[in-house]
Amino acid sequence: MSIFVDNETRVVVQGITGGEGNFHTDEMIAYGTNIVAGAVPGRGGDEVNGVPVYDTVDAAARTEDADAAVVFVPPKFASDAIFEALDANLDLVVAITEGIPTQDMAKVNKRLAEVDTQLIGPNCPGIITPGEAKLGILPGNIFEPGNVGLVSRSGTLTYQVVSNLTDRNIGQTTAIGIGGDPIVGTSFIDTLDAFESDPQTEAVVMCGEIGGEDEEQAAAFITKEMDTPVAGFIAGRTAPPGKRMGHAGAIVSGSGTGTAESKINALTDAGVPVGDTPEEVAEHIDSFL
CATH class of the missing domain: 3.40.50.261 (Succinyl-CoA synthetase domains)
Incomplete structure (x- = not known):
C-alpha cells in the first residue's frame, strides 16, 4: 500500500507551460505518474507534450476527473494557485514553489482548516510512492x-x-x-x-x-x-x-x-x-x- 498517492492518482500540473513545470511534467510522466491535465490562466486549449491545458484547475478537475495537483507557479502567484486548487476540492495539492511569502501562507493555512484537501509543501521536493507515482521533483x-x-x-x-x-x-x-x-x-x-x-x-x-x-x-x-x-x-x-x-x-x-x-x-x-x-x-x- 501507500499513503496519499498511488498509480490511480490523477494529477493536474499548475504552471505546466513554464520551464520547471514543463520539464518536471515530462519526468513525472516518464516515471508513470498519471498526469491528466495542466492548468494555466489564458492557455486553455493548448497542449503540452500530449497533456491538455485548461484555464482553471476546476475545469481541469471536472473534465479530466483529477483528484490531485502539483504547483510549479512563481512565488508571487503561488498562493493564488494553491487557493484555486483548494477551491476545486482536490484530495491532494503538492506545492513545490520556494519563496512564497509567509503572510501568504498564513492565509492559505487558515483556508486549509476549512477544507478536506491535504497540502504538502510549499518549498518541498514532493511525494513519491515508488513504482507507482511521483508528484514533484524527486x-x-x-x-x-x-x-x-x-x-x-x-x-x-x-x-x-x-x-x-x-x-x-x-x-x-x-x-x-x-x-x-x-x-x-x-x-x-x-x-x-x-x-x-x-x-x-x-x-x-x-x-x-x-x-x-x-x-x-x-x-x-x-x-x-x-x-x-x-x-x-x-x-x-x-x-x-x-x-x-x-x-x-x-x-x-x-x-x-x-x-x-x-x-x-x-x-x-x-x-x-x-x-x-x-x-x-x-x-x-x-x-x-
Missing part, C-alpha cells in the same frame, strides 16, 4: 518499492537516506518531503499518523532539522500513538542560535526548544534512535526489519 531512480515510510523537512536529506536504504535493499512505501518553510501544510504528525495506519509500512524514517517545535511535537505523538518503529535524524547540530541555516524555518530562537539537542532528546525519550549520520539511520531501520 529523483525516481533512487527509490525502490518496499515497507519503509519516510518523512523529511529536507529534500537533500530525503535523497541521501533513501539512497542508503536502497543500497541495503530496503524499499519504501511512500516518501514525503514536507518542506522547510515556517508554515507548511502537512506536518510530521499528519504523515506519521498516515504511516501508522498503513499496514504495509513496517518502519518509518523521520528527518528533521533545527527550528520550530515540530519534531518535539512529533516525538510526543510517537510516544502516545505509534506502534510502528521510527528512526530519526536531525540536521543542524552545529548551527549557532539565531542564524538561519538553509530553510526559512530553520531558525533557533534561543528559547530552549528548536535546537538540535532538544529535538534529539525528545526523540530519544520517545524511544526513537537518532542517527549521527544518514547511514546510521539506515542501520537502525535495518535492525527493525
